[in-house]
Amino acid sequence: MTKFHHYTIEELLLEDSFVHYCLATNDQAVEEWDTWLKQYPDQQKKIEAAKKLLFSLGIRLTKEEKQLELEKLKAAVQLEKQNRQLPQAWRPSGKSMVRSVVSIAAAVLLFFAGYQVSNWFSSAPVSDTRLAYEIIHSGNGERKMLELSDGSSVILNSNSRLKIPVDYNLHTRSLELEGEALFEVAPNKKKPFLVRAEQTTVAALGTVFKVRAYAFEPGLQALLLEGKIKLSSAAKPAAASFLLPGMQYSAERKTGTVSLLNFDQEQEAAWRKGRLIFRNASLEQIRETLQYWYGMEVILKKNSHKPVRFNGEFDNKELKEVMTAIAYVNNLSYTINENQLTIISR
CATH class of the missing domain: 3.55.50.30 (Phage tail protein beta-alpha-beta fold)
Structure with a gap:
């Protein structure tokens, strides 16, 4: 995959494996691109820009807009055919011809990228488990600050992975976490803020809390700094737990044992800073x-x-x-x- 180091954003969007990576629809593609990004961390900004372009095309293009882009594409292709049929003296110069070909290639790319992503969303049934996500990773010793579309903010700790649905905040606010993150939630009573980690779901309206779920540790932890949260387990959905500030929820993987403790708030305040x-x-x-x-x-x-x-x-x-x-x-x-x-x- 070393060739991708020199790819432009447009060239990346032509790669099927990259599109699968962005949409999280192929585990092998996700693993390969994750590995590649660890080898070339300097490419992170370009990859994020390409993902945003892909998602924006899929979300924003209406049927009418797609039809309009198709007509533009047809016109561009027809113009290129006419240029090829012209006598040599009437043909565009070499540079103009290159710009023409590049423009048509860009039009093809943008149309089909938008068309494929939009169709993927519109044709997939609601019950389909293949949801499209934007996936944010943090490497060793790396901490990322994120601002979500609803005004909520996230501190993603190192060696963590946050999955954000591309339709986040459209109808619901739901995220998936592997690792550790602190969430400062923008209030919205109509759209509870949900974080799923392993078998546990944390629900909040407007609050500050942290979830920690690393595979190398024996279980999951949730700490509440401000507000109030509700925690429920897929194994015991009826046995919900509610936390108040200063409380910590711990759930062991092997035994399923749940405990509520107090945590060192001074230490957490330092971690946050x-x-x-x-x-x-x-x-x-x-x-x-x-x-x-x-x-x-x-x-x-x-x-x-x-x-x-x-x-x-x-x-x-x-x-x-x-x-x-x-x-x-x-x-x-x-x-x-x-x-x-x-x-x-x-």
Whole structure:
């Protein structure tokens, strides 16, 4: 897939695998493009721009507009045929001909991209499970700030994935999360805000809450900072839980056990601001903090019994920068591989 590095936005939209990736209709395409983006993070902006163009074409084109674009396309193709039939002296210059061909190619691309996406939406039955999503990813140590169309905002933690339906806020406000994110919800009583993570659904009207559901951890957590939320499980839909500010909902995967606890609101306020604080932290405390903060599994390999202590503060710093400081002070080494950090005491 290295060829895509030099593709324009228009060329990307001609690739079937890219369209499947955008619409989340082919698991292999999604996996391949996810892997490619990890290899070429500098291409993220171009990919997002192409996805937005694809979705806007599918949503905005009415039947009348599609017919109009088709007529324009037919006229452009007819003009090109006429140019080819003209005597040499009457034909456009080489540069003009190139611009003509490029214009027609763009018209073909825009028409069929819009037509295919629009038809996909209009022809798919309501009960069809193949919904179209915009998928937002965050890499190792990366935190993304998102603004949704309804005015709600999201802080997507590292190694996380948020699926946003392309018709979000049209009739409902529903998202799917893998990993961790904090949501600040714009009030709308007619459209409850829903976040689905694993088997749990969190419902809110106007509030601030965080959901954490990483595969390497034993279960799911939901923390409420402001307002009120309702949580329900697909396994036990009748057994709903309601949280008030300062409360934490935890559900274990294996046992299905649900517990309600209080959480450290000061720590969460610091997380929200991107401020990481260590106060005389031991190696185990460092492991727990980094795993919680950066959303990745942290493994300790102790080759020495020398005690480790660390003090420090970091504002919105990447994991590598934080670990470099910790390793230097305590004579440690570390490796970062995909979604795993290994800390080695020497």
